Amino acid sequence: MENGTYFYLMLFENIGYIKYTFFSLGIILYCTILCFNTFIILAICLERTLHQPMYILISCLSINSVFGTAAFFPRLLTDLLSDTHVVSREACLLQAFVIYSYASNENTILMLMAFDRYVAICKPLQYNSIMTPRILSVLIAISWIYPMLCIGIAGILNARLTMCGNKLWKVYCHNWEIVKLSCENTFINNVFGFFIVTTTIIMPLSCILYSYVKILIICSKSLPEFRRKAYQTCIPHIVILLNFSIALFCEVTLSRVTTLDLPLGLSIFISLQFLIVPPILNPLVYGLNFPEIRKKIICIIKASK
Template sequence: MENGTYYYLMLFDNIGYIRYTFFSLGIIVYCAIILFNAFIILAIFLERTLHLPMYILIACLSFNSLFGTAAFFPRLLTDLMSDTHWVSREACLLQAFFIYSYASNENTILMLMAFDRYVAICKPLQYNNIMTPRNLSVLIAISWIYPMLCVGIAGILNARLTMCGNKLWKVYCHNWEIVKLSCSNTIINNVFGFFVVTTTLIMPLSFILYSYVKILIICTKSSPEFRSKAYQTCIPHIVILLNFSIAIFCEVTLSRFVTLDFPIGLSIILSLEFLIVPPILNPLVYGFHFPEIRKKIICIIKASK
């Protein structure tokens, strides 16, 4: 293979017969992700009483999970059963685009969920005027288009680099690993990468933190009944946020700061957490916690029998 035209995914080397175990687990996990998130989307789509901003954003989160895992699992399962693990540069950049678009979209959707709860709890009288269907549609469109535009530009910058190596120490195509293989000047890539991280990760997380602090302050000054209702709608979002934030922190830390001396098995598990755990955990948390969604899912299951 011509150097710089194909990449080789090194972590699939010498895994022996354990590949069949990983393949079986991968099939089970991917099917579970598709099933759980499809139920959430169908329940919210079919039940008119759930056509509210909070539930629509939950459906967006499930759709984003399907979007991101579709770029990861089929390729992973193919590589597990293949004897060759070469991937073309174009296909690699495309996979990186979809995976990091998923991660960025997840963060901006969580920011919109925090904003929705902030308005509902801190400005209840203005909620219907702020969270109109039109405003919600615009916010959702921006939360998808902007991260994907940023990740797309980063991919174009990476595609312009001259490669002096082709060995990727990952089980998927990773933007930073691709940049590290370059023998070109990568200052533009690094600066733009920092800009993308700031605007799609740090700024949304800062706004989310601000929103929940304001909510907490309001709750401490309110009646026990109001406080209980507020906590009931916010806790699932906080659980999802903490889980995703920890997963992203692990991925960023491993890719930027951890050397090859780090145990390979643990490195793989931690780096894949953001692609596996949130897509499974999100629908379970929302499906079990919100009775409206749970009842509709049960109705769908019964109707399908």
């Protein structure tokens, strides 16, 4: 095997029989994620009264969760039972593309959800003229295409690098870890990586923060009944946002800051939060907090019996 043609995922080496425990846990987590998110997608697709911007964006989150975890769990489960933990460079770059597209898409979808709530609460009379089906479709398309285009370009830049090593100390293919194995000047990769972080993480989070600050200001001046309804629809979004932001911050920090001296198991758990917790938490939060979604899910379950 030529150096740079294959990568070795070193964290799977010498884990002994505990790999069967991890495999069982992985199967349970993946099936749970697929099940929960499928129920959300079906409920919103099948119930015509849920064909509204807020619910459509919730279904986009679930679709994105299925998309992102499909690149992680099948490969993880295969590696856990395999004796050779080798992945081709092309497959590694593809996995990194999907996982980081998922993370970027999540941020842009959350930004659209914050914008939707901002228009609904701060400009209720203009809501139907602003959040039209056509405008919503364009916004959703941009929120998916732009991050994937950026991550794709980053992948092409990474593919052009000459590798001086092939050992990845991760359980999945990680863009920054691949770049660090290069023996070339990676200045362009680093600059473009910073550009991606700025446009797909920092800018969306700034827009989200602005939207919710404006919502809080409006709510503080409104009647109690209006304030209660506004909080009822915004709090689930804020919970999801905080959860994903913290998980993503932990992953980025662990990747970039090499001086952190944490136990290996804890480092792996923290780095995988953004791939495991949000896909499970999102459907739970929305399924439990929105009666319309909850009722339709119950109907689907009863009809399947």
